[in-house]
Amino acid sequence: MSERADVIKQFAKGLTPTLLGLVGVAMLALPLRLFEGTAPLPLIPLLIVFFWSIYAPDYLPAPSIFVIGLLQDLYSGGPIGLWALIYLGVQYTFINQRSYFLGREQRVVWVGFMFATALAGAAFWAMTSLAAGNPMPLRPLALQLILTIAAYPVLAIAFSHLQRRVIAQR
């Protein structure tokens, strides 16, 4: 393979997590209406940010996360900068805990993700309530967070295969 094609290939691979995050944002913006609209879509970008912050932060650097979060804010119609701040905060928090999570069992990482989700949810709830001037109801948010946590094990398996077999493969 020529050197140039190799560079392009490596670049495309490096871009994959960012693109996945953007796909996650697009899914949140589309009228998917799972289960007759009774279940909100899991926060897939949060999952992607957490996963790559733990396992390969170089592939999902802060500018990528900023773009992902900002785009989600622009689509959602909420205050701008909210999700960008939350996702960057998750990366900041968990990039410092990498050494603890690396090489641990998936169950342990899943518990870590529960913390990340709770943290993100609490920040989102607090800032939205602050912006609205009165406390927002917790139930719809709790449902979305639970679904996000439930989606982690399945997507984490897919992402780790992707990261190990495709992206990190030279």
Next chain:
Amino acid sequence: MQVIGREQRVGLGRKANSKAILLLLILVSALLLLSSLYAAEASVFKRARQSVVDASAPLLEMLAEPISMVQDMVGSVSDYFSVLEQNKALREENAELRQWMEEALQLRRTVAAFERLDGYRAPPDARPINAFVIGEPSDVYTQSMLLNAGALDQVAVGNAVVDDFGLVGRVVETGRRSARVLLLTDAQSRVPVYVEAAELEGILIGRPGGRPVISYTRGKPADALKPGQRVVTSGAGGVLPPGLPVGVVETIAETEASVDLHVNYVRTRLVRVINYDLAGLELDDSPPGDFYDVRDEKPNGASDGPAADDASASEGAEPDSDALTTISARPDNAVPGAASAAVVQASSNDAASIDASGIDTSVGAIAAEGAGN
């Protein structure tokens, strides 16, 4: 095979994920958040949002199509198992709707007669714009939808958006080819409404994760309010055109009543943006109160309720004679368009004197009276 998590410095991550950049971006987003909260609706943010949504509208449109196709397929599979029940229900509904059609045709004739009166001023022309829902952000606290029609299609901020069932919401942002609709369930949503049977005006306020509520502003105290009463837009403040069906009253509390919306947001796909020329809607010589007070003079037995309606529907022998009285006797079920008849009634007090003596004759009488004036 490489161990996951080992430092990789290839592709996008050639240079290490620098903590300085991370902190800088955290600062930037915090500043963005603060300025978007405190300089709410800053034009820069608004324009950024519009142009991003606009730019991705074709992509969203492309993606939304297969999604609705799959939803249709799933829908038809589940429909297959209940086809007999559905058929029966549809037959019944069809029979009922035929009755309404007859009444509507009668009303159209009555309205046409009123329109020939001197004092009549035509309502402003509506220019409905059809649009598809191409986005529905699943943000738990912001309830909105994105449409594939924008400023180029004459969609403007403030326009009402309706579907087959009733009011969906109103346009809050427009791009060139896209628009955002704030749904009635959003916490920011405020829509002036009117409960017809209770003669009560209020503001419909969205409640996140729940049914929207009416906060009473004007009219009789809440004891006139009963579950099942029809809620329509009041047109107060010129925000939305009056008479658009919104829902029915569900539960009633001291200062507010929750409303069961007609619209089912899970099914909302094709909508209609109503672009009224609201400048022509100034009822300067008749204050808003008069518009509704005319209902006090409802002819015979206004409170007969559903039983009376069923009786007149099943008579069949004289469908003409009861047509108009049935409509005014059951304001909580009046067909769309009845509102315009009410406007005409308001313009002439004599109009309320129509009774069961037969529409054709009374229309003639009023037309003659109008000519006499």
